[in-house]
Amino acid sequence: MKLNIVPARTGLTWVRLGITTFIRQPLAMSGLFFMFMALLSIATLVPFVGAALALALLPAATLGLMAATQEATKGKFPMPSILISAFRAGQQRVRAMMVLGALYAVGFLALMGVSALFDGGQFASLYLLGGQISEELVQQGNFQLAMWVALALYLPLSLMFWHAPALVHWHGITPVKSLFFSFMACYKNFGALTVFGLAWIGVFVAAAALVSLVAIVLGNPMFAAVAMFPMVLVIVAMFFTSIYFTFRDSFLATPDDSLPDHGLGTHPDLS
Template sequence: MQVRQLPLARGFAWLGEGLVIWRRNPALLTFASLGYLLMLVLLSVVPLIGQPLASLLMPVFSLGVLNTCREIDAGRKAGPDVLFSGFQQNLRGLVTIGALYLAGSLLVLFLTSIADGGTLLQIMTGGEKVDPEAAAVAPGFTFALLIAIALSTPVMMAYWFAPILAGWWNIPPQKAMFFSFIACLRNWRPFLAYSVALMVFCVLLPGLVIGMLGLVSPTLATLFSVPLPVLLIPIVFASFYANARDVFRDALDERREP
C-alpha cells in the first residue's frame, strides 16, 4: 500500500476541499452524514446489545459516507442507498475493525482507572450515574483524562483509514489498522494542521459568530445555531474523504486504471 507523506500545509486544505465536495451535492452528502449519525444513535438505544452493535457497525456506515463522497467527487450519480454500500464491501473485515476499535477504546478506559479509580470509565460507559461536577474535582480525574487522550490517539490513528483500506482494497482488518496507523504517523504534521483547522472552523468561528449575534439578539443567535450542525457535519465528513484521497492518491489512481 502506497502512502504519501504530505507537507503541513495540506492539512489546512482538507476542510476547503471538503467544502468543494459538499457544494457539488449538498443534499446527498447531508443525508449520508446525518443518516450515519442517526443509524448509530438508533442502534445504541437497543437494550443490552445496542452500544456494542453500534460500535461494530460504525466502520460499515462510515464507509458508506466515504463512498458517498467518492461518488460525488467522481461526478457519478448516486442515491441515498449508497449509505448502506458498506454492507457489500468486505463486511466481515469492517465489523472486525469495529470490534478491534471497541476493544482498544475499552482498554484505554480501563487503564485510566489506575489514575482515578474508575470515575472516567463510569462516565463514559454509563455504568453508574456520576455527578460531572463532582467527578471534575475527584482525585486523579484530570490525570485520567490526560491518559485517555494520550492512549486513545494511537487507537484513533489505527482506525482512521482502516474502513477505507478494508472496504476499497479488501485488506485484512489487522493490516488495515496497521497501515492506517503508519499513514497517520507519517503525516502527523498535516494532521496537526487539520486539527487546528477543525478547531477554528467548527468551534472558534461559530462560537464567535453566535456570540456576536447574541449581543444583537438572543433569538437571532438561536436561529443561527440550530441549523449550524447540519451545515458543518457534512463538510467535516467530506474532509475525511479529502485527506484519505490525498494520502492514498497513488493507490486510488491505480485503482481507477482499467
C-alpha cells in the first residue's frame, strides 16, 4: 500500500463522483444512509452507555456506507446487509474494527472532557445527552469557548479516523497504524480535502438559496421550512457517498490488495 498524493482540484472530482453515484442509486444510497442514522440513534438509547456505543459503532457504520458506494460504482444495487460489512470480514478484522471503534469513542469523549474544563460541561452534556438549546446558553462566552475548543480538537481526531476504517477493512492494517496512515494521507492531501470540504459547503449554500428562491416565487415562506430538512438529509447522504472516493484516490493499492489502482499523482511508500 502506498500513499497517493493528488492535486487540490481532485477535491471537486470527489464531490462530483459522490453526487453522480448517489443519483445512479438514489433509493439504495438514501435508504442505507437512513438505516445508518437509525442504527446510531438506536444505539444512543442504550441506558448509561448509549452515547459511547454510538461513537464506537461510527467507524464500522461509515465503512458500510463506503462499501455501498463501492458496489454502486460497479453498477450493482447495494443491499442493506452491506452496512455490516465490517463485521463480516473475518474474526481478525472484526476485532480490529471493534478496537478502532473503541479508540474513536475514547478519543471523542476525551476531547469533550477537555471542552468541559471551559464551561463546566454544558456543551458536552448538550451534545452527548441532548437537551434544549436556549439563546441565553449559546451566547455565554464559556459555552462558545468550549464549543470552539471541541471543534479544534476534533479536526486532528477526524483526520486520524477519516481513512482508518477502510484501511483496517480493505488493507488489513492494524488499528494504530491505520490512524497514522490516515492522518498522513489527509496531511499530504490536505489541499484536496480542503477543496472537498469547501465544495460541499458551496453545494449546501446553493441548495439552500434555491429552496429560498422557490419559496419566494411561490409566495409561500413555509415551503422553505418544509423543504429544507429533506434537502439537508439528501446532501448529507451524498456527502457520505463521496467519502469512499477520498479513500480510493488517497492510496495506491498493491497487487494483493482488495482495491483496484485508481491512483492520481505521486505515491510515497507507506508499507
